[in-house]
Amino acid sequence: MVVMKMKFPFQKRVKLAQGLWLLSWCATVAGATTFTLGCLLKTELLRRAEVMDNADIHIVPNTLMIVGLASLGINYFASKICQDALDAGRFPRWKNFLKPYFAVSCFFTVLMLLSVIMSYAMKGSLESSLKAGLRNGIRFYKDTDTPGRCFQKQNIDRLQMEFECCGNNDFRDWFEVQWISNRYLDFSSKEVKDRVKSNVDGRYLVDGVPFSCCNPRSPRPCIQYQLTNNSAHYNYDYLTEELNIYLRGCREALVHYYMGLMNTIGAGVLSIFILQGSVLVSLRFLQTAMEAVAGKENTEIETEGYLLEKGVKDTIMEYLDPVLKFFLLKNGGKVEEGDAAEKPPAVP
Structure with a gap:
């Protein structure tokens, strides 16, 4: 079943291609912004690394930086596709490229959404990390002559003065x-x-x-x-x-500071996710609308575009089948041969 079928006259295809070209460059800037936000959060977390016991919280900025860089490439190619969209002779060269392109784009777009969810859901991990890190920081406060802990007193003093807090809990x-x-x-x-x-x-x-x-x-x-x-x-x-x-304890102060920072970044990345999703949906409509005129002399005819040629479940399985076959084909063949050898002959 075709999902979201729409008719596209020639002028509507032109406007779609032009608008999508502009939208893709806006999304490219947004991808650079996502990378910058990830770097900013990473820097802020590293500044307080001495009072954090584990690095699990770094998954959020690391994901943002990866997604930001991927977004730059995804939207750059989207702008190139838009430039060739109205040329029936040049657009077919993207035909074999578009299927893996959409698969990769959807993966990183979903990863962007996951980074937003993680930015709101990491409070527990952040709090436990700070609890153990601050406890150790206070315990080693006096070890100014011990290698590796020489600056612990200085770091704790600056932390307490900057965040106007005292101790771990109080x-x-x-x-x-x-x-x-x-x-x-x-x-x-x-x-x-x-x-x-x-x-x-x-x-x-x-x-x-x-x-x-x-x-x-x-x-x-x-x-x-x-x-x-x-x-x-x-x-x-x-x-x-x-x-x-x-x-106020420093753990409470730091959790409040970092969660405020991550929630603000999460809201910004969520808006970028919506923009990125709009680029992919518009590009999909443009691709399917242009396939009907590829190789034809009259390119000004009305065509139909759609989001999915099949249902959502069938489309997902279409993309997953090659991956599953790649990883399971050989193992599956061995299992079938073994089953055939162990299977007793049928009794007449």
Whole structure:
């Protein structure tokens, strides 16, 4: 059953070819934009690689970059096809090229849609990656003399100041790790000795946070140590001193930032997907409308164009059959021979 059959007089074919040529170049620019958006997201993720535990989230920018580059090639050839569409002598040379071209184009167009879906669905993976990465970042904050971790303190401090956050979940995460290096502790001091001995793992734990957790909008000088001890500070109640330090955790801040970025990019790529789909649908109508006049002297006759010559299911199977035969033909032949050998003779 033919899907979406339409009649195309000569003037309508001319307008379709001209409009499609312009549309294909717009889609080429959109493909370059998709690649740029992928590079932008990739760069932003790499900037915070030290607080991310895995690289699964990079599948979104990688897909966008691949789809963007593929879109450049797809739409470039679409513009060339449009130039030859109104020439009955030159258009037939694209005949053998168009079937694989549509298959490849549909694949990358669907991949573009999948990248949009992934940009909205990666919140869980992003959150778990940041949870583990920030936990390790806080734990290695003090290791400024350890190779490979020399800049961990600097990175965490900049992160907390830039995103106005503190800790992983909140500022209390700093109470659970020794974030002050032994190099800067006076072990001759009774207070230090008592704190180290009171801990099972021999760590120096304090109810304090690094300076980067301090909120510059606080009306009083920042209180970094003994945050939960009201008697240690004059006119202080840690439950009500909301402006003293940042209360939001860095995981929440980073998830909000990256999901906002990916959702914005996803909305942009979705509009590009619609544009790309319009190019493929229009090109398909132009191809089928021109096939009726290929090789004829009178090219100004009215023709019919359609989207699919058969139903959707039959068209998909038509494209899949060569692929399935390529991968399964030899194995299928061996199975059939083995079955024939094991099959007992029929009883007369």
